[in-house]
Amino acid sequence: MLEARAFEPEFLRKLDRLVLGIKRARTVRAGQRALGRIQGLGIEPENFKAYAPGDDLRFLDWNAFARFDELMLRTYRVDRQVEVTALVDASASMGLPERDDKLGLALAIGASLAYIGMADNDAVRIGAFAMHRGAMKLDATPFHRRRESYLNFRPFVMSVKAGGETRLGAAVDQLLLQRRPAGTVVVISDFLVNESDVEDALKRLVAARHEVKVVHVMGEQESIAAYPSGLFRVRDAETGEVRETVLGPATAAAIRRKIEKIAVRVREICTMHAITYAQAVGAGNLESIIERELPRLGIVR
Amino acid sequence: MGLLNPQNFVYGLSLALLVLIYLRSRSRPAIEVSSLMLFDEVPAPVASVRHVRIEPLFWLEMATLTALTLAIAGLYVMRPRTPGHGRIHALVFDLGAGMSAREGSGTRLDQARRDAMEIINQAPAGDEFSVIAYALEAQARHPQTANLADLHKALDDLAPMAVPARTVALRAALIRARGASEIELFADRPPAAAILADAASTARVNFHLVGSGDSNLAIVSLAPGIPGSTRGRAVIRNFSARPYPCELAIDLGNREEFHQTLMLAPREQVVVPFGPLKTGGVLHARILTPDAIDADNDRYAYAPSDGAARVLVLSPDAAVRDDIARVLLAVNANFQIETADPVKYPGGANASGANAKPLELAVMHDCYVPAAVAASTLLIYPPQLGKNLRYAAGIGISVNATLPSADIRSDAMGEARGIESLTLGATRIVAIPEWMDLIATATGPAHSSIPLAAIGRGAGGPVGVLAFDIRDHLLLAPDHLDALVLTVDLIKQLTAPRDILIVPTGADVSLPASGAARVTQPDASVRTVTADKWGRVRIRPLQAGRYSVESGGETTQVFANYYDATESDLGAKSQAEANAPAENAATASNAQSAGEVQPLVFILVALALLALTIESAILIGHAGRWGMRHV
Numbered sequence: 001m002l003e004a005r006a007f008e009p010e011f012l013r014k015l016d017r018l019v020l021g022i023k024r025a026r027t028v029r030a031g032q033r034a035l036g037r038i039q040g041l042g043i044e045p046e047n048f049k050a051y052a053p054g055d056d057l058r059f060l061d062w063n064a065f066a067r068f069d070e071l072m073l074r075t076y077r078v079d080r081q082v083e084v085t086a087l088v089d090a091s092a093s094m095g096l097p098e099r100d101d102k103l104g105l106a107l108a109i110g111a112s113l114a115y116i117g118m119a120d121n122d123a124v125r126i127g128a129f130a131m132h133r134g135a136m137k138l139d140a141t142p143f144h145r146r147r148e149s150y151l152n153f154r155p156f157v158m159s160v161k162a163g164g165e166t167r168l169g170a171a172v173d174q175l176l177l178q179r180r181p182a183g184t185v186v187v188i189s190d191f192l193v194n195e196s197d198v199e200d201a202l203k204r205l206v207a208a209r210h211e212v213k214v215v216h217v218m219g220e221q222e223s224i225a226a227y228p229s230g231l232f233r234v235r236d237a238e239t240g241e242v243r244e245t246v247l248g249p250a251t252a253a254a255i256r257r258k259i260e261k262i263a264v265r266v267r268e269i270c271t272m273h274a275i276t277y278a279q280a281v282g283a284g285n286l287e288s289i290i291e292r293e294l295p296r297l298g299i300v301r
Numbered sequence: 302m303g304l305l306n307p308q309n310f311v312y313g314l315s316l317a318l319l320v321l322i323y324l325r326s327r328s329r330p331a332i333e334v335s336s337l338m339l340f341d342e343v344p345a346p347v348a349s350v351r352h353v354r355i356e357p358l359f360w361l362e363m364a365t366l367t368a369l370t371l372a373i374a375g376l377y378v379m380r381p382r383t384p385g386h387g388r389i390h391a392l393v394f395d396l397g398a399g400m401s402a403r404e405g406s407g408t409r410l411d412q413a414r415r416d417a418m419e420i421i422n423q424a425p426a427g428d429e430f431s432v433i434a435y436a437l438e439a440q441a442r443h444p445q446t447a448n449l450a451d452l453h454k455a456l457d458d459l460a461p462m463a464v465p466a467r468t469v470a471l472r473a474a475l476i477r478a479r480g481a482s483e484i485e486l487f488a489d490r491p492p493a494a495a496i497l498a499d500a501a502s503t504a505r506v507n508f509h510l511v512g513s514g515d516s517n518l519a520i521v522s523l524a525p526g527i528p529g530s531t532r533g534r535a536v537i538r539n540f541s542a543r544p545y546p547c548e549l550a551i552d553l554g555n556r557e558e559f560h561q562t563l564m565l566a567p568r569e570q571v572v573v574p575f576g577p578l579k580t581g582g583v584l585h586a587r588i589l590t591p592d593a594i595d596a597d598n599d600r601y602a603y604a605p606s607d608g609a610a611r612v613l614v615l616s617p618d619a620a621v622r623d624d625i626a627r628v629l630l631a632v633n634a635n636f637q638i639e640t641a642d643p644v645k646y647p648g649g650a651n652a653s654g655a656n657a658k659p660l661e662l663a664v665m666h667d668c669y670v671p672a673a674v675a676a677s678t679l680l681i682y683p684p685q686l687g688k689n690l691r692y693a694a695g696i697g698i699s700v701n702a703t704l705p706s707a708d709i710r711s712d713a714m715g716e717a718r719g720i721e722s723l724t725l726g727a728t729r730i731v732a733i734p735e736w737m738d739l740i741a742t743a744t745g746p747a748h749s750s751i752p753l754a755a756i757g758r759g760a761g762g763p764v765g766v767l768a769f770d771i772r773d774h775l776l777l778a779p780d781h782l783d784a785l786v787l788t789v790d791l792i793k794q795l796t797a798p799r800d801i802l803i804v805p806t807g808a809d810v811s812l813p814a815s816g817a818a819r820v821t822q823p824d825a826s827v828r829t830v831t832a833d834k835w836g837r838v839r840i841r842p843l844q845a846g847r848y849s850v851e852s853g854g855e856t857t858q859v860f861a862n863y864y865d866a867t868e869s870d871l872g873a874k875s876q877a878e879a880n881a882p883a884e885n886a887a888t889a890s891n892a893q894s895a896g897e898v899q900p901l902v903f904i905l906v907a908l909a910l911l912a913l914t915i916e917s918a919i920l921i922g923h924a925g926r927w928g929m930r931h932v
Contacts, residue, residue, distance in 0.1 A: 190335065228330075258338065
């Protein structure tokens, strides 16, 4: 199981030097009009302003007072904590083909991002969603901020099993109902679902002022359509629908074309909504994905 | 609608096999994939199914097998009979003695003949008729034809026989009539319901009961007694439900021995004693009172002659010689018996001088002396001869082995059927020539059937064989009366006159003949019979009375007696009442067979072929679309 790899010390050591590529300074807006940045406690100087009664004397710039004989206050950009949610698709399609272990790869990426997020003491959680018997089941861990708490994710990560249908829209609905402050949501899925559902879900996340990042998980075997040749009954793992088809080179080519189309379409949707899109292909490529692919796309730095 | 043989539905198990194959095919390799979205652009999905799929090939094969199963089981429909021409009728006649009963101006057979002619005359043009008769056995008298002249001639040629009509013969006759659409059965008594029901399964059966009278007298038996010693007796039976006078005459040769008129009570059987006869000869009893059946009004018997005759007894055992001599004297007290040890028997003229009378009978026990020449020979416990010695050609037997014991089979003793089964002592396994008639057989260790007693008339005269040993006074032992009965029976037949034979009607009679034999029957008709390779002619008397067989200047008289209690009992009315279920069954079968059975075999086979053709077309289409590998 690949998700266990995310808790191995050797693997975690490689993540120690990485941080999440998320925006911490947020512009306060009222409708379409920008009101300015959020100021407050922080270490990054923002500006100077004249002292006014009631200001915190700790921020008086005594050097400026000595030079100009005016009480000046130094202001700082607020040091904002971001809530990061790694939202993992745990539908049945993530469990197939078994050799690809897409769910393991998705959970390992989610846990890795959580570990990386903890480097900045950001509040991090991992959630898994799937539709069971018509009801969306969104399970998520509590927020954890410090790396000492990272191992608290392990029981949850190890307990997630593939099953049910993918309904990204329903999962986002349930997530938004929690009314958390806008943060960063990393959606990790194979996106084998209706493209309108994908677009709708991502749009609503963006509309809720979340910073959304998408990791498109794909299996190696699935990508090349490595199926045996012959007449088979093909069963959809999520819907149970059965279709008889002749598997062979022509079929494999058609499947590969379809996978490429899905990837292109998801990428288009992400581009359209300014969402960072990354592909994670192959469970054996976990480390290169974390160390090279995600930094290349700015999801981690 | 119905089925001819529902048991053939066992072939319907092929349907279950087909379903199993179908289920097996449904369980062909399945792959679970993450999403069928990936297969949206796959060229040709065969079908998409959730629960039950309509598989044309499966249903076509199901239809094929169902049609074939129904065809094998014999699905048919009942169609109304097509009126008019083209029907085949079988006219089945009972020719038993009962059909010769006179009623009115003719016999019962005449009445049946008239009924048949009426049916023929009323039938539409184009209908064909066949004529079948039965008594002891079934016989097709004329194949189906529409030629009225031929039919009239075939009907005119029918004549009743002096034999009972047997049930098996009726069954055989109805089987021969199976090709017909209608069977007209003419008999003087209703057959069993089951027989008619069987016949009615394939054709309409119309039973015509002919005759109604019951006035018949019969001579049940005739025993001549011993001439000069015991009285003879005749048994007369009145089958009528009314008192009936019976004028009985008994002749011996040309001389009348007894003549009396008796009054018999309804259905009474009386014993009429007569004699004793003064001499032996052919005894002829006659009922002179006119009654229905003539065949049972005459009966013949042979009164043994008490004339002196020389008999030679040869045996290595003195006790056996003594026992055989006692038995011979019991059969005929006037026998002149000579006994000898075969080793010391000189043979030929040396035995009793040149002027001695020829031997009438030679009895040889456990020995064979070719020099002992007699008119007839009885071999008892014949020995297995050495390499250089063989039985004479006129005897024709050969001995293969000796068994320590054997059991008489009571079911194969012919005339001696009354004998109980019992164990005999040492018994020889004798190969009997084909011209001899087996009287009794036995079973032994590792042998299911051993000839025990046989008799025949060969070229050298009558020969009898008893295969068992009679040492230790077997013939005189009270527990082995059967052995004594067999021995006495053979001696009587061997010493009977060779030119006189008294047999029951229907029996096979074989007689020695040189070349062809001229047979004069009781109705004065003459026919010629050719002798077989053993120099014997075989006749089967089917009329009661005297047959005269002439061959090579010699004439043999064969007297055929007829009596059958069932056939002679003409109480057809009471019997019909007793067999009312039979008639009901016949009526029911008629009602059931009012329609015509129309088998659907051809239609069902055509449907099966059509289904197979469609299936083949579908498969060819699949092959053209996806390639042969996936068909």
